Amino acid sequence: MNRRTTRLRIPLAATLALTAGLALAGCGPEDGGAQLEVAGAYMPRPVTQDMAGAFFVVKNTGGTADKLTSVTSDLSKDISIHRTVGNKMEQVKSLDVPANGELRLGRGGNHLMFMGLKNKPVEGDKVTIELHFATSDPIKVDVPVKATDYVPKK
CATH class of the missing domain: 1.20.5 (Single alpha-helices involved in coiled-coils or other helix-helix interfaces)
Structure with missing residues (x-):
């Protein structure tokens, strides 16, 4: 050389x-990628050991959209994501988390369904779930179990 x-x-x-x-x-994140955080999580106390629902808000303060693709938890192996349009509920593979927006899961709307519970949580318990996204890292959330008729304040 x-x-x-x-x-x-x-x-x-x-x-x-x-x-x-x-x-x-x-x-x-400096590039405006998805920046996700979860707020307002709760699970109404299940009436039976057959199923439970969970609700929360995924906030995205980043400039890139993402998708909630799956959920895992020790409470149940069968956790599905549901979307509600009008009065019709349907299972979906994912829900969009818009850029600079939020994905809301709530009663009468989008929600998680836990089928075949391993145990029946009671009011005051916390259920740990892990949210999986298309591009962002998973997020672990401790979901407090509330009264069956609990409605969050707006």
């Missing part, structure tokens, strides 16, 4: 390293 080739390789390597670093830095 001659001196001229060596002189060209050093600036080229530095330029490539700087470019790669800038590209990686652009992939985080």
